Amino acid sequence: MPRQKFDASYYRRFYSSTPVHSRKKVEELATAVHAMCSWWDVPVKSVLDVGAGLGYWRDWYAKTHPRVKRLSVDISAHACEKYGHERHDIAEWCPRTSFDLVVCHGVLQYLTSSQAERAITNLATATRHVLYLEVPTTDDIEHSIDAKSTDLDIHARSGAWYRKQLLRHFDQAGAGLWVKRDGDVVLYELERSR
Numbered sequence: 303m304p305r306q307k308f309d310a311s312y313y314r315r316f317y318s319s320t321p322v323h324s325r326k327k328v329e330e331l332a333t334a335v336h337a338m339c340s341w342w343d344v345p346v347k348s349v350l351d352v353g354a355g356l357g358y359w360r361d362w363y364a365k366t367h368p369r370v371k372r373l374s375v376d377i378s379a380h381a382c383e384k385y386g387h388e389r390h391d392i393a394e395w396c397p398r399t400s401f402d403l404v405v406c407h408g409v410l411q412y413l414t415s416s417q418a419e420r421a422i423t424n425l426a427t428a429t430r431h432v433l434y435l436e437v438p439t440t441d442d443i444e445h446s447i448d449a450k451s452t453d454l455d456i457h458a459r460s461g462a463w464y465r466k467q468l469l470r471h472f473d474q475a476g477a478g479l480w481v482k483r484d485g486d487v488v489l490y491e492l493e494r495s496r
């Protein structure tokens with residue numbers, strides 16, 4: 303695993319005074335994602351957080367739903383040691399069993415296109431029901447992102463590129479939620495974009 307980028311200074315830089323994702327914001331998001339899973343009758347008994355960083359998702363589940371099985375993974379040796387994750391590169395790794403909910407929050411922009419393609423296949427294999435995915439696209443970089451607090455040393459790709467990869471495995475439900483195609487969850491026509 304050659305990447306040295308995600309060392310202590312990376313987390314200091316992007317998670318101190320104006321964090322990209324604050325713990326409070328992630329807690330609000332996790333509350334909403336978990337509630338949407340309940341709405342779809344998805345029993346969230348297991349959660350995998352890929353590229354977990356400071357581990358905010360894992361911590362929220364430990365605090366609010368301690369019986370849910372949690373696994374957090376990251377490529378960063380520093381994050382794994384400091385925040386207690388298993389060390390894996392999602393472009394090369396897939397868990398042996400699938401998880402009801404998989405989270406991949408702000409990670410795929412660090413991968414080249416071929417790595418991201420493999421990562422999406424691994425995320426799909428790892429997901430039993432629902433994937434929550436956030437990744438900045440070229441359009442976001444041009445129009446939506448706060449360049450002062452966001453790492454722009456990334457591989458920017460279009461939304462169309464991501465959709466093409468993701469729609470091989472998932473239906474897009476909006477707000478970052480992707481529901482496993484041909485699984486148990488049935489979305490009404492206007493709940494999904496396909």
Ligand SMILES: C[S@@+](CC[C@H](N)C(=O)[O-])C[C@H]1O[C@@H](n2cnc3c(N)ncnc32)[C@H](O)[C@@H]1O
Pocket residue numbers: 308322323352353354355356357358375376377378381390391392393406407408409412413
């Ligand atoms: C912007 S941080 C996001 C952290 C966390 N998900 C959040 O939303 O706060 C990106 C994280 O992705 C991890 N990462 C980057 N490439 C990865 C890969 N190929 N496999 C697993 N984790 C990776 C980095 O080490 C870093 O912790």
